[in-house]
Amino acid sequence: MSIERLFMRLRGLFGRGRVTYVDDSGPIQKMQVRANGLVTSDNRFRFADFGFTSYPPYGSDVAYGAIAGDPGNVAVIATNHQQSRPTGLSAGESMLYSQDGKYVYMTASGGIVVEAKGQDVVVNDARNVTWNLSGKLKIVAPGGVEIDTPEITTPGDIIDNSATNLHTMAQMRSIYNSHTHPVPNVQLGGPGTTTSGPNQTE
Structure with a gap:
């Protein structure tokens, strides 16, 4: 040659x-x-x-x-693809991205960021999903949360209307189960001026 x-x-x-x-x-x-x-x-x-x-x-x-x-x-x-390649990453970071701007960003100091660009995120055919957290799970959902399941269980307490309600649901049950009502038009000084607790407790 x-x-x-x-x-x-x-x-x-x-x-x-x-x-x-x-x-x-x-x-x-x-x-x-x-x-x-x-x-x-x-x-x-x-x-x-x-x-x-x-x-x-x-x-x-x-x-x-x-x-x-x-x-x-x-x-x-x-x-x-020059037009859609993310830039400005720091040393040690990586990102999975698409042309329309969705990405999974593994940052050096800010954890993992998932950007869905207003689109749905779907997990199919998972047998079980377990999140092992060392802190708190926070869900911000202006459209509400819908759970289609036959049962919800938790070993801890539940508080609804948390901005104004100071009691857990278990505490409210305890209060309800022991509550009484005053009986109107009963002469004071004798027994029986309040009702007994409810016949059926929650």
Whole structure:
């Protein structure tokens, strides 16, 4: 092999281009890649890490390599979409994100942030869901909370109308079970001026 031919093969080992089409229907994703204004390659395999998959938007940057130096056997090894890539992360942080701005952000000091962009979050077919917390679980839901379940149990107390109510539901039951009422039009000084407690307690 001549030096010139070897140089051309080495120069063609790696390159960059832009995504013009994606076929995500098979066991391995295939892409159409435009290397420049004259060269567009079809059915280029795109290799991604196990456990992660994505559909890069058209126009995304790609880096590709020629397997065994064969320019006819090109595989995409990395992708990047400039317009939607989040910037400004700190050392050690990572983020899973989509083109429309949704993300799961693992921060260096602020925990984990999930941004749903006003869209639904759905968990399907979970047998059990357990949240082991060292602090408090807070839910802010202006539209209300709906729980479709045959039973709700807790070993602790429940307080409703917490902004004004000082008693737990257990305390209110105890108060109700022992409460009495004054009997009107009864001459004071004799027994029986108040009722007994309720016949049926809660």
